Amino acid sequence: xxxxxxxxxxxxxxxxxxxxxxxxxxxxxxxxxxxxxxxxxxxxxxxxxxxxxxxxxxxxxxxxxxxxxxxxxxxxxxxxxxxxxxxxxxxxxxxxxxxxxxxxxxxxxxxxxxxxxxxxxxxxxxxxxxxxxxxxxxxx
Amino acid sequence: xxxxxxxxxxxxxxxxxxxxxxxxxxxxxxxxxxxxxxxxxxxxxxxxxxxxxxxxxxxxxxxxxxxxxxxxxxxxxxxxxxxxxxxxxxxxxxxxxxxxxxxxxxxxxxxxxxxxxxxxxxxxxxxxxxxxxxxxxxxx
Amino acid sequence: xxxxxxxxxxxxxxxxxxxxxxxxxxxxxxxxxxxxxxxxxxxxxxxxxxxxxxxxxxxxxxxxxxxxxxxxxxxxxxxxxxxxxxxxxxxxxxxxxxxxxxxxxxxxxxxxxxxxxxxxxxxxxxxxxxxxxxxxxxxx
Amino acid sequence: xxxxxxxxxxxxxxxxxxxxxxxxxxxxxxxxxxxxxxxxxxxxxxxxxxxxxxxxxxxxxxxxxxxxxxxxxxxxxxxxxxxxxxxxxxxxxxxxxxxxxxxxxxxxxxxxxxxxxxxxxxxxxxxxxxxxxxxxxxxx
Numbered sequence: 001x002x003x004x005x006x007x008x009x010x011x012x013x014x015x016x017x018x019x020x021x022x023x024x025x026x027x028x029x030x031x032x033x034x035x036x037x038x039x040x041x042x043x044x045x046x047x048x049x050x051x052x053x054x055x056x057x058x059x060x061x062x063x064x065x066x067x068x069x070x071x072x073x074x075x076x077x078x079x080x081x082x083x084x085x086x087x088x089x090x091x092x093x094x095x096x097x098x099x100x101x102x103x104x105x106x107x108x109x110x111x112x113x114x115x116x117x118x119x120x121x122x123x124x125x126x127x128x129x130x131x132x133x134x135x136x137x138x139x140x
Numbered sequence: 141x142x143x144x145x146x147x148x149x150x151x152x153x154x155x156x157x158x159x160x161x162x163x164x165x166x167x168x169x170x171x172x173x174x175x176x177x178x179x180x181x182x183x184x185x186x187x188x189x190x191x192x193x194x195x196x197x198x199x200x201x202x203x204x205x206x207x208x209x210x211x212x213x214x215x216x217x218x219x220x221x222x223x224x225x226x227x228x229x230x231x232x233x234x235x236x237x238x239x240x241x242x243x244x245x246x247x248x249x250x251x252x253x254x255x256x257x258x259x260x261x262x263x264x265x266x267x268x269x270x271x272x273x274x275x276x277x278x279x280x
Numbered sequence: 281x282x283x284x285x286x287x288x289x290x291x292x293x294x295x296x297x298x299x300x301x302x303x304x305x306x307x308x309x310x311x312x313x314x315x316x317x318x319x320x321x322x323x324x325x326x327x328x329x330x331x332x333x334x335x336x337x338x339x340x341x342x343x344x345x346x347x348x349x350x351x352x353x354x355x356x357x358x359x360x361x362x363x364x365x366x367x368x369x370x371x372x373x374x375x376x377x378x379x380x381x382x383x384x385x386x387x388x389x390x391x392x393x394x395x396x397x398x399x400x401x402x403x404x405x406x407x408x409x410x411x412x413x414x415x416x417x418x419x420x
Numbered sequence: 421x422x423x424x425x426x427x428x429x430x431x432x433x434x435x436x437x438x439x440x441x442x443x444x445x446x447x448x449x450x451x452x453x454x455x456x457x458x459x460x461x462x463x464x465x466x467x468x469x470x471x472x473x474x475x476x477x478x479x480x481x482x483x484x485x486x487x488x489x490x491x492x493x494x495x496x497x498x499x500x501x502x503x504x505x506x507x508x509x510x511x512x513x514x515x516x517x518x519x520x521x522x523x524x525x526x527x528x529x530x531x532x533x534x535x536x537x538x539x540x541x542x543x544x545x546x547x548x549x550x551x552x553x554x555x556x557x558x559x560x
Contacts, residue, residue: 009289012315013308013442017435017489018253023196024171024433027164028293035292040351056163058202063195066256069437071320113158116206149429152455153302153448157295157349164293168433175432180491209297211460298533303476304447311444335483336443342478346536393438396486 004041004132006033007073008094014069021067026102027059030092033076034106037090037132045131047124053113057087061104067094074101079134086110086120088129144181144272146173147213148234154209161207166242167199170232173216174246177230177272185271187264193253197227201244207234214241219274226250226260228269284321284412286313287353288374294349301347306382307339310372313356314386317370317412328408333393337367341384347374354381359414366390366400368409424461424552426453427493428514434489441487446522447479450512453496454526457510457552468548473533477507481524487514494521499554506530506540508549 014025038050067074075095082089087109094102112119121129154165178190207214215235222229227249234242252259261269294305322328347354355375362369367389374382392399401409434445462468487494495515502509507529514522532539541549 011308011312012319013311013436013444015437016433017437017439018193018195019437020195022433023199024164024167027167028291031164031293032291036351039292053158055158055160055206056203058200059163060198060200062198066195071316151448151452152459153296153304153451155297156293157297157299159297162293168431171433172431176491179432211456298473298475300475303479304444304451307444307447333438335438335440335486338480338482339443340478340480343476346475
C-alpha cells in the first residue's frame with residue numbers, strides 16, 4: 001500500500017559527453033532502488049531475502065527530461081504493480097518533487113543461481129511485495 | 141533494407157556478482173551499436189551526422205538468456221522500424237548465431253544540445269535511416 | 281588543517297564476478313570524494329570553483345583489504361599533501377572506522393577546457409586547498 | 421621477451437562531461453588487457469590459468485595526453501617487469517603508434533577466492549609470465 005522512496009545518489013561520471021546523466025545510468029539507479037527494496041528492506045521486514053539471486057526479464061523506461069549531476073540525491077519511488085507465481089513487476093518514478101525525470105518498469109524473476117534456473121516466489125516474499133503493491137497509477 | 145551488424149566486444153567487468161553480464165551492460169551494448177550506426181556509418185555513408193546530439197526517449201528490452209563474459213564479441217543486429225518527423229525507432233537483437241540473448245528497441249530524438257531542445261530529422265538523416273529500415277520483424 | 285570526510289555510497293554493481301568491489305570502482309569513489317571537495321565545498325567555502333575543468337595527471341593506489349557491497353557508505357578521508365603553481369596532490373584513505381580498505385593519491389592539474397591546456401591555480405583555489413592541507417601522514 | 425599488444429575498443433560512454441575519456445576508464449582498459457593476457461593467453465599458451473581468482477594490490481598510472489572517443493581501438497602494450505613468489509608486476513603503455521596516452525603498472529596477487537586468501541604463483545604461471553618479461557623500460 002506504500003511506495004518505497006529511495007534517495008539515489010548520483011555520481012559525476014554518470015554524465016556523458018553531452019553533459020547530461022547518460023540514459024544507461026538511469027537503469028543503474030533503478031537497480032539501486034530495487035536492491036534497496038529487495039535486499040535491504042526485504043530482509044529487514046521479514047525474511048523476504050530473494051536470496052540465491054534474481055534476474056531481470058524486461059525493462060521499459062521513458063525519459064521525460066534531462067538530468068544533470070548534482071550533489072543531492074534524486075528520489076526513486078518504487079512500487080509493485082504485479083505479482084505472479086514466478087515473477088514480479090516493479091514500477092518506478094525518478095523524481096525531484098514534482099519534476100519527473102523518468103518512468104520505468106522492470107519484470108524481475110527470482111532465480112536459483114546454483115541451479116541456473118528460475119524459481120517460484122516464496123510466501124514470505126509475496127507477503128513482503130504485497131506491502132508495496134500499488135495499482136492506481138499507470139506508467140511507462 | 142539491411143540490418144546493421146555490430147560486433148560488440150564485452151568487458152570482463154560487465155559481469156556482476158552473479159557471474160553474468162549485468163542487465164544494465166546490455167543497454168551499454170545497444171548504445172555502442174547505435175553510436176556505430178549513427179556516428180560512424182552515418183557520416184561515412186552520406187552526411188547523416190546526427191551532429192549536435194541526440195537523446196534517448198524510450199527503451200524496451202527483453203532478456204532471453206544469460207550471457208557470460210567471453211573474449212569474442214556478440215553480434216548486435218540493428219535496424220530502423222519507424223521514422224517520424226522528429227524521432228526514429230531502432231530495434232536490436234543481441235545474438236550469437238542462432239542464440240538470441242536480448243531483443244530491444246529504442247526511440248531516439250535528434251537534439252540540439254546548444255539550444256537544449258529536440259530538432260527535426262534532416263533529409264540526409266532520413267535517407268540514411270531508410271537504408272536500415274526493416275519492418276518485417278516484430279520484437280520487444 | 282582538516283581532512284575532508286566524504287561518505288561514499290556504494291552501488292551493488294560495483295562488485296565484479298568475484299563478489300568484491302572491483303578495483304576500478306575505488307577510483308570512481310576517489311573521484312566522487314574529489315568532486316565533493318573541489319566542486320561542492322570549493323564553491324561553498326569561498327569561490328574556489330576549479331571551474332573550466334581539471335584533469336588527473338597521476339594516480340597511485342594501494343588496496344589493503346577486500347570490500348563487499350553494503351547499504352551504508354564507506355568514509356573517504358581526503359586531504360591535500362602538496363600544492364604547486366599548477367598542480368595539487370590529494371591523498372585519501374577509504375575506510376570504515378579503523379578498517380582501511382585502500383590508500384591513494386592523485387595529482388590534479390587545473391585545466392582550461394576551452395583552450396585545451398593546463399592553467400595555474402588561482403589565489404582563491406590555493407587558499408581553499410590550504411585548509412585541507414595535512415602533511416603528517418605518508419601514504420601510498 | 422615479448423610485449424603483449426591488446427587492441428582495446430573504446431566505448432562512447434567512457435567519455436565524461438569534459439568530452440575526454442575519463443581517467444577511471446583507463447583503469448578499465450588496463451583490466452581488459454590484463455584479462456586478455458592472463459585468462460585468454462594464459463590458458464591458450466599452457467595452463468597458466470590464474471584460476472580461482474587474482475586481486476589487484478596496487479596501481480600506478482600517469483596520464484600523458486587526453487584521449488577522445490574513436491571507433492578504432494587503442495593499443496595497450498603489456499609486459500611483466502617483476503615476478504615474486506606470490507605477486508607479479510605488469511606494466512602498460514596505452515598508445516596509438518608513437519602517441520602515448522598513459523603509462524601504468526599494476527601489482528597483481530593470485531588469490532584463492534574460495535579460501536579468501538592470497539596464494540603462490542604456480543610453476544606454469546611463472547613460465548608463462550616469463551615469456552612476457554621485459555626489464556628494459558622504466559615507466560610510471
